[in-house]
Amino acid sequence: MKSDIKASSIFRDPYLFCAFGFGSGLSPKAPGTAGTLMAIPLYLLLIQANTVVYALLVVFATCLGVWICQKASDRLGVHDHGGIVWDEMAGFWITMFAVPPGLLTISLGFVLFRVFDIAKPWPIGLVDRKVGGGIGIMLDDVLAAVYANLCLQGLLLITLD
Numbered sequence: 490m491k492s493d494i495k496a497s498s499i500f501r502d503p504y505l506f507c508a509f510g511f512g513s514g515l516s517p518k519a520p521g522t523a524g525t526l527m528a529i530p531l532y533l534l535l536i537q538a539n540t541v542v543y544a545l546l547v548v549f550a551t552c553l554g555v556w557i558c559q560k561a562s563d564r565l566g567v568h569d570h571g572g573i574v575w576d577e578m579a580g581f582w583i584t585m586f587a588v589p590p591g592l593l594t595i596s597l598g599f600v601l602f603r604v605f606d607i608a609k610p611w612p613i614g615l616v617d618r619k620v621g622g623g624i625g626i627m628l629d630d631v632l633a634a635v636y637a638n639l640c641l642q643g644l645l646l647i648t649l650d
Contacts, residue, residue, distance in 0.1 A: 494565060507575060508561030514572035522603060524574020528581035529595060535582060536590050547582045551627060554579050559623030569626045576630035580606060583634035588641055601640050605633035
């Protein structure tokens with residue numbers, strides 16, 4: 490399959506369907522942002538669980554993402570095709586780990602994650618350039634999410650004082 494994938498192919502292939510964020514990665518503009526937006530309603534489901542279950546589910550989704558993204562990349566013949574957004578979804582869920590849910594925190598988490606994912610400060614950019622395969626697709630977003638979560642936690646601590 491080529492990188493100029495048709496939407497019908499995405500919806501017929503379970504690996505591509507998941508990797509493309511259930512279709513959100515088909516967005517013609519800013520597919521990563523669309524994938525992150527797709528993560529929000531799923532996050533609202535995830536937060537119904539306690540923190541331990543949430544963490545286990547996010548770790549599972551992240552590990553599964555390595556496999557899904559690798560399969561999608563192989564099928565497309567392109568490393569980290571722009572439409573692959575499972576990494577953005579998992580990244581948002583990591584960003585929101587142990588953060589009290591609310592419109593403000595979700596909005597801040599969204600913005601912080603997108604800023605770190607796009608700007609790719611060290612070592613995110615290095616990982617993005619040097620690590621291949623499904624792990625490379627996922628790892629830069631995991632690191633961006635950790636940065637975003639730390640910033641969000643810091644903002645919460647400052648505002649609680």
